[in-house]
Amino acid sequence: MDTLSKENLLYFLDNKPYINMTNACTNSCVFCVRNQKEDVQGAKLWLDKDNTTSSDVITQIEENIKKVLTAGEIVFCGYGEPLIKINEVIEICKYLKEKYPSLKIRINTNGHANAIHKRNVAPELAPYIDIISISLNAENEEKYNLVSKPKIDNAYEEVKRFIRACVEEKIYTIASIVDKVPNYPVNKERCEVIAKSLGAKFRSRDFIENGY
Numbered sequence: 001m002d003t004l005s006k007e008n009l010l011y012f013l014d015n016k017p018y019i020n021m022t023n024a025c026t027n028s029c030v031f032c033v034r035n036q037k038e039d040v041q042g043a044k045l046w047l048d049k050d051n052t053t054s055s056d057v058i059t060q061i062e063e064n065i066k067k068v069l070t071a072g073e074i075v076f077c078g079y080g081e082p083l084i085k086i087n088e089v090i091e092i093c094k095y096l097k098e099k100y101p102s103l104k105i106r107i108n109t110n111g112h113a114n115a116i117h118k119r120n121v122a123p124e125l126a127p128y129i130d131i132i133s134i135s136l137n138a139e140n141e142e143k144y145n146l147v148s149k150p151k152i153d154n155a156y157e158e159v160k161r162f163i164r165a166c167v168e169e170k171i172y173t174i175a176s177i178v179d180k181v182p183n184y185p186v187n188k189e190r191c192e193v194i195a196k197s198l199g200a201k202f203r204s205r206d207f208i209e210n211g212y
């Protein structure tokens with residue numbers, strides 16, 4: 001299914017399915033894959049129309065349902081911030097949980113959703129998702145602003161508040177960082193302390209040049 005000409009709302013990486021909701025993002029991270037390449041393993045992820053509906057995504061999932069169910073988990077993670085399209089994300093999650101209850105659903109997010117939508121969306125997501133991975137990205141606001149270049153005010157505080165909101169909803173919550181980004185060292189130990197103080201798990205992945 002992966003071509004360089006269609007809108008790829010669903011793509012596979014190492015046989016794992018990912019949902020690509022939008023190009024839009026309220027960050028502009030120095031390590032973002034879209035700064036480095038147009039495609040992920042042959043799937044062009046930049047959406048020319050970028051007006052994705054939930055049924056567009058569900059159609060592409062159903063076209064690949066065997067492969068999706070074999071993977072056991074589907075992840076919202078593409079070229080932009082999925083929770084900008086919160087209504088569509090919830091519609092897709094609701095559909096999947098009702099039809100395929102054993103399929104795990106994970107959202108990878110920049111953690112700005114409550115600031116973007118001006119309400120706490122964690123309770124809306126909680127019934128449908130199994131894991132949320134939120135980009136903490138740094139141990140303080142100054143470094144966060146350098147590495148993530150947020151387009152919203154008080155972004156670092158918003159991220160921490162969103163982590164806590166998800167934990168309070170009893171969603172399995174991971175606060176993540178990208179380590180070893182050239183010229184942008186983060187204090188991994190300090191980030192782990194912050195993640196745990198917010199009640200979240202902590203995950204660090206190493207930056208891969210031109211990678212994912």
Ligand code: SF4
Pocket residue numbers: 025026027028029031032033034078079080081109110135
């Ligand atoms: S939050 Fe994610 S999609 Fe947005 S710029 Fe950062 S890495 Fe890219």
